Amino acid sequence: MYKVLVADPMSELGLRQLLLADDIEVDQSTGLSEEELVSIIASYDALLVRSQTRVTRGILEAAARLKVIGRAGVGVDNIDLEAATRQGVLVTNAPDGNTVTACEHTWAMMMALARHIPQAYATTVSGRWDRKAFLGVELRHKVLAILGLGRIGGEVAARAAAFGMKVIGYDPFYTPEQAKQSGVTLASLEEMWQTADFLTVHTPLTSDTYHLIARPQFESMKRGIRIINCARGGIIDETALLDALDEGIVAGAAFDVLEQEPPPAEHRLLSHPQVIVTPHLGASTVEAQEHVALDVSEQIMHILRDQPFDHAVNMPVLSAELSRRLQPYYQLCEQLGSSIAQMTDGMVSEVTVSCSGELAELDMAPLLPYALKGVLSRTEGYAERRVNAVNAHHVAKELAIKLHTGEVQISEYAFSTVTIRLKTELEERWVSGAYAPEAGGRIVRIGPYPVEIPPEGQLLLISQQDKPGIIGRVGVLLGEAGLNIATMQVGRQEIGGSAVMILRIDQPPSPEVMASLLAMPDIKRVRQVDFA
Numbered sequence: 001m002y003k004v005l006v007a008d009p010m011s012e013l014g015l016r017q018l019l020l021a022d023d024i025e026v027d028q029s030t031g032l033s034e035e036e037l038v039s040i041i042a043s044y045d046a047l048l049v050r051s052q053t054r055v056t057r058g059i060l061e062a063a064a065r066l067k068v069i070g071r072a073g074v075g076v077d078n079i080d081l082e083a084a085t086r087q088g089v090l091v092t093n094a095p096d097g098n099t100v101t102a103c104e105h106t107w108a109m110m111m112a113l114a115r116h117i118p119q120a121y122a123t124t125v126s127g128r129w130d131r132k133a134f135l136g137v138e139l140r141h142k143v144l145a146i147l148g149l150g151r152i153g154g155e156v157a158a159r160a161a162a163f164g165m166k167v168i169g170y171d172p173f174y175t176p177e178q179a180k181q182s183g184v185t186l187a188s189l190e191e192m193w194q195t196a197d198f199l200t201v202h203t204p205l206t207s208d209t210y211h212l213i214a215r216p217q218f219e220s221m222k223r224g225i226r227i228i229n230c231a232r233g234g235i236i237d238e239t240a241l242l243d244a245l246d247e248g249i250v251a252g253a254a255f256d257v258l259e260q261e262p263p264p265a266e267h268r269l270l271s272h273p274q275v276i277v278t279p280h281l282g283a284s285t286v287e288a289q290e291h292v293a294l295d296v297s298e299q300i301m302h303i304l305r306d307q308p309f310d311h312a313v314n315m316p317v318l319s320a321e322l323s324r325r326l327q328p329y330y331q332l333c334e335q336l337g338s339s340i341a342q343m344t345d346g347m348v349s350e351v352t353v354s355c356s357g358e359l360a361e362l363d364m365a366p367l368l369p370y371a372l373k374g375v376l377s378r379t380e381g382y383a384e385r386r387v388n389a390v391n392a393h394h395v396a397k398e399l400a401i402k403l404h405t406g407e408v409q410i411s412e413y414a415f416s417t418v419t420i421r422l423k424t425e426l427e428e429r430w431v432s433g434a435y436a437p438e439a440g441g442r443i444v445r446i447g448p449y450p451v452e453i454p455p456e457g458q459l460l461l462i463s464q465q466d467k468p469g470i471i472g473r474v475g476v477l478l479g480e481a482g483l484n485i486a487t488m489q490v491g492r493q494e495i496g497g498s499a500v501m502i503l504r505i506d507q508p509p510s511p512e513v514m515a516s517l518l519a520m521p522d523i524k525r526v527r528q529v530d531f532a
Contacts, residue, residue, distance in 0.1 A: 003025050004047075004048060031052075038059055044066060050071070094296045169186060233261060349401060350422070355418055360407040488501065
């Protein structure tokens with residue numbers, strides 16, 4: 001039974017998948033302090049939050065069981081991503097659920113800003129009928145600059161044509177083909193500052209975007225620009241904005257987000273006559289709250305059940321097709337990594353994943369974390385640490401392990417294979433595996449020796465000289481030690497040369513048995529491989 005903690009208020013309708021799941025227990029406890037969360041988080045497999053709860057390093061370090069944090073929304077600046085990644089906790093969000101709602105709020109703010117609607121309403125209901133004080137501007141024929149052309153920025157751009165606006169935009173990940181399809185003219189940041197009549201911000205808050213728009217940017221802006229921020233507080237330097245408003249550079253600003261939320265009562269943006277402020281309402285519609293809760297609940301269920309999922313903030317996002325094709329090989333790579341680590345002496349310095357057949361045509365990088373997870377699960381000092389696909393690259397960097405992918409140039413097999421090659425300061429070894437839907441994963445080669453082994457149970461790997469009588473002597477020794485042999489395979493390259501014997505046994509051998517095997521004539525090496 002998986003345990004999920006919902007720490008912020010959420011749509012009950014959106015949570016219904018979790019609430020009705022037979023294998024999931026949901027606790028809803030909102031408004032918890034950091035200390036309260038630290039005291040209870042160790043018993044949960046998943047944490048579900050919106051923007052109120054701050055998931056700190058202290059909370060994550062106390063989260064012994066936590067596998068995933070779900071953010072019911074887009075931004076994850078309330079989650080310590082570095083600490084989550086270090087702890088091997090996957091962070092997922094719901095980037096699509098509030099896209100339309102946030103876009104519509106942006107347009108509401110833009111139109112209210114253009115026509116002074118909040119200010120006009122306030123004076124009218126106070127008893128003043130003052131039409132001349134609120135001369136606005138049309139949106140038609142104005143230049144709309146969009147900073148960030150992701151989901152929300154793209155939706156804003158799509159609606160601009162209806163108002164007859166010219167749209168320019170900046171996004172380092174947006175291609176000219178995408179821009180042409182969406183009717184956006186790509187521009188540099190400097191070009192946007194100098195030509196925009198309206199500027200709307202739709203980027204995440206990161207170390208790169210913090211105060212991206214500050215005093216130098218305001219000084220180069222077209223006078224009379226109007227600025228809308230429904231993304232994240234902190235992207236725009238609020239002090240510099242106030243100066244730009246007072247100097248007449250900026251004609252007006254509409255902010256749904258602020259650096260400090262809620263802001264102090266004396267914050268000048270709250271009382272500035274040319275500023276419209278709303279209390280972070282970008283995702284506050286009935287539909288959006290239901291959609292983001294539904295989306296993130298579904299992701300959490302899939303992650304807990306080791307099923308494919310769509311959105312990960314601290315892992316590479318794969319296409320549905322690539323994920324489908326690689327999925328069967330994740331466990332196989334982990335098993336191969338675990339087995340080769342148990343066969344190899346020394347500290348790991350390099351891990352390489354190579355593929356043959358149809359697999360070689362795909363991006364192999366997503367297989368590396370699983371191979372590394374298997375390797376580190378058998379590495380002294382890391383076997384007890386929670387290493388998984390989320391933090392595997394981080395751990396590899398800590399240990400100065402080099403990671404590589406490659407293609408097996410020549411393969412003797414008609415099917416796809418995965419090879420995990422391990423290099424230490426002492427030696428280099430490799431193991432290959434294959435997957436078939438009807439048979440599952442299996443090991444097909446240990447170094448130069450062809451074999452056929454399901455990666456399960458307890459194995460004894462014995463390197464020997466290919467001579468008569470060795471198999472019998474090994475069988476007698478194990479029998480006398482009370483170890484039952486379930487299956488046996490022998491692999492060799494040539495008669496009388498080096499060979500490998502693989503025995504599946506019912507229980508692990510004692511150190512004395514291992515020493516006796518190694519003391520036998522013509523046996524060069526003995527390794528135990530445990531897939532438990």
